[in-house]
Every structure is written in structure tokens, then in C-alpha cells.
Amino acid sequence: MNDRLAIRGYLQKLLRQKGDPGGFTDSDSLIVTGRLESVDTLEVVVFLEEQFQIDFADRGFDQNDLDSVDSIMSLVESR
């Protein structure tokens, strides 16, 4: 549960920095809807590498894995 909250909090902070105060559910797409752009994805990558020790070089990188809180959670759980 803490992991989910941490991911949610981070995405919320990222959106606020972009001037997007809108809410989102755990299943809401953030990249496909354009709320997060490629440059934001980089920050999510660094966050996941640092917080959850995910190595994208090993597992392969797919932007769809970072599209929502749910998809990031499945990534974290499958590490």
C-alpha cells in the first residue's frame, strides 16, 4: 500500500509542477491522454530506479508500463 501511495504522490507532484492540478484514479492513463510527456517519463524512470531499484536495461523499457498508477504498480510488483 505504501508503494502505491508513494507512486501516486510522485505522479501528483509531477503533474502539479506542470500546472495540472486535476485528479486521477489509479487506472487513469496519464501518458496516452497527454498529461505526462516523454520528458516527464524520464523523471518517473529515475524515480523508479532510485526508489524501487528497477533496472529497465534488464527488463526492457516500454512507456505503456508507466501510463498509470496501476501499470507502474504491476511493474514494481514484478521486479
Added chain:
Amino acid sequence: MQIVPQLDRYPRLVALAQTNIGKVAAIAAFGLLLQLNGSRVSLELTATAGLITLFPQHRKLLLGVASACWLLFYSGRAGLGLIQRVAAAEGFQTGPALLCACVLAFAGMFWALGLFLRMVRRQRKNLIGQRPVLVMIASFLCLLMAAGVAPLHGVAKLTLWILLALACPYLWLFAYAIADYTSKTPDPYPGNFGTFFPFWMGSATPIGKGAAFLRKVEAHTPDDLAVSQLKAIKLLIWLLALNVLLVAIRAAVYGSAPVVIWTCCKALGFRLPSLLAPTLEAALDQSAAGTRVPLHLAWASVLMHFVEATLAMTIKGNTIVACCRMAGFRIFRNTYKPFYSTTVAEFWNRFYYYFKELLAEFFFFPAYVRYFKKYRKLRLIAATIAAATLGNMIYHFCLNIEYVFDLGLGKALAGFQVYTCYALVLGAAIAISQLRGRRGPAGSLPLHRRAMAVAGVLAFYCLLEIFDYDGRSHTLRTHLAFFWNLFSFA
């Protein structure tokens, strides 16, 4: 201020677009607007969009059939000119037998893609399974190099060039197909042929990315489809306004207006005022021939080239976006308010979104997650150079393979110097822009600082356009001389 009404936000209009009359009206409006925007295949596109609108339950099948027809009758002809030239040079007939061989090779290419996709999924541990796109692009480049340097003749040479010429326009569609097929939930191939190779594709850059992205933005309800189609119509109305603007600017700067307008003006006894500036290409030709272009005309040609390139990119790319939306896929615009950009990186994102996404997907992210992970800034610089410089160069070199046939590999590479310079400066500028970070949400800057930032970004790209040249006629020296002459006011 909205120039085009937000059609997709009127609930009554959305409801109307779901009725039979509304659907017919939407299809008619789409066809008319495509025609007015100068599409040469408006009838075929309208018919396809019409069938998808009237029979949305068969969208997958209709998309597949439309894509197959599109590949066979239009897009598949892209490399035919080069193949005919190779055949003629090798002493082969260029008639029906060659055409049959091309059709067979074309079908074989898509069959081979299917085999490759299955191989990628089965062999996850080796290089093909782990870096399939890299393997495909590297194989294409190796074949191209072999075609340029190997002393091949006759059937072997013709076969190699048929493969290269046919594969060249689809290279990046194959890349997206591979990326989708290696994802967790791939579309079956060739069952979903229509989203792997969509019929609206009119460019080597896959607008709408690949099947994985299209799956996520597909309209699943009549309401979604109506909104997507109204967005398509709204976009085409905006493009019509831009087309009118482009014609007016061309007339005012180059003195080139459509015959209809000249005839009307002549009949009314009115003479269109024009600066009669040369196009940038003509100005560079003059400069290469040693003729100095007057300073005001040189500046006019540079400024006009930038405006024209931006408008042309907006019109071409977004027409494809409109076709995609009409088919029920609500994708982002290809060009979105580039003149609002306050950073170099932001302009790059807004100017040619799907090209930027292609470079990000196949060059930036693979480099970013692998190299210099302990050095945050170096990591960002390396990944940006990998995408905006290296990826950009590979994309453009592979796009114009006829230079390798005409000039040989060595001269084709040497002649690529102007674009190499362009890609290096672009990559460095985007890397610096990304290191400086974002400027915060729109409107967070005071007006005068925002205006200064926008002006700086536009000035940079306007001057950089002088080097955005992937032909082989001019040397870097010619472009540099022209560039310096812009600032020699003596």
C-alpha cells in the same frame, strides 16, 4: 479566442453525429474539406472513413482491407521508380515481369515480418529477442552498405535493391510493429493488419505511432466515435484556414499564387503586390553559383522558408491525424502551437510530435535506460544526442536510399554533411534546453519574458532551417557561406 468552434463540445451536435443523417453529413463534410485542403486521394479516404463510420462493428476488418489496398495501389509504389532505374541500369526489362517480381517481394516482406515477430517472441534471451528493433535497423543499414559498395551485378544487384526500395518506406512501421509484438498484450499479426500498417499513412513517420497506442485511443462507443469525428472535421477546418494563409504568404513573398487567383486579379485589373524573393533553395543555388543574394531577399527567403515549412508540416501531418480521427482513433495532433514554445525542447515536441516520439521510443529511451546511469546530466545528454542527432541522421539517410544507388555509398555519406551539421546542432541545443529544465506551466512567465523566450526559440529554429537539407547538391560550405552572409551588413 477560438477561430474554429469547438464542435466536439456541443452535446446536441455530438448526439446528431450518431444518427444516420449526422453520419452522412459528417462523411460529406470530411470529404469536402479533404478536397478543399488539396488531398489527391480524398475520394478513397472518404469512402474508407464512410464505411468505418457506417459499420463500426467491422472496423478491424475494414481497416485491414483498406490498409492492404492502400499498400498495393498507392504506398507500395513508393520505391518503384528506383527499382525501375536499377533494372534499366542492369539491362533488365522494366515491364510487367518486374512489376510481378515487386508484388511478390512485397508480399514476401510482410510474410517475413510475421516470421521475424514470432522469432522475437520465442527467443527472448538472445540479441534478436532483446533488441529486435536495433537488429532490424542494423540489418537494413548493412544491406544498404552492401548495395553501395559490393561489386554486385545482374539479378543479385536487382534483388538487393528491390528489397531495400520496398522496405525503406515501412522501416519505422515495422519498428512499431515489433515494439507492439514484444509488449505484454500484443495485437495478433496479421489479424490486426489495419493498425500495424494503417491506411492513413502518408509519411515514413508513423503518425499515430503503432498498434499499441492506437489500441488505447480507439473509440469504443458511438459517443466516442462521434467526438473523434467532430474533432477530425474541426481540425480540417483549421487546416483550410492555414492553407489559405499559406497561399497568401506565398503570393506576397514569392509572387506565386494559384492560377485562379491570378486570373481573377487580372480580370479585375488588380496587381498582387509581391516581394519576389527567391525560395531558400533558389537562394542557396545562387549562393553556390557565386551570385550574392541581396541581404533583404536572403532574409526574406530564410524567414519565409521557416514559416512555410512550419505551415506545410502542420497541414500535411494534421491531415493524416484528421483521417486517423475520422476512423475512430483519437490521437494527438502532429503539430500543436509550435509558435508558443518557450524552450528549444518544447518547440521540438510541438513541431513534429510523431517524429519526436519515434526518436524517443527507438533511440532516446533505449540509450537513457542503459548508459551513464550514475551521471544524471551525462545520461540525459547522451540519450538526447542518440535520438536528435544519431537517430535523426539514420532516419533521413535511410529515407533517401536512391543517393546510394546514384552516387555510391562514399559520396552519399560525404554529401550528407549538411544534414549531419544540422542534426549535431539540434541535438546539442535540445540537450542544453533539457538540462536547463522546463520553464513551468504556460502563463507562469511574465509576458515580456515569455515573448523574449518565444522569439529566441523561433530565431534559433529559423536560422537552423538553413541547414535542414538532406539533398546532396550543396556542400556545408555553401550553407555556411549563405548563413554568414546574412550577418554581413557591409
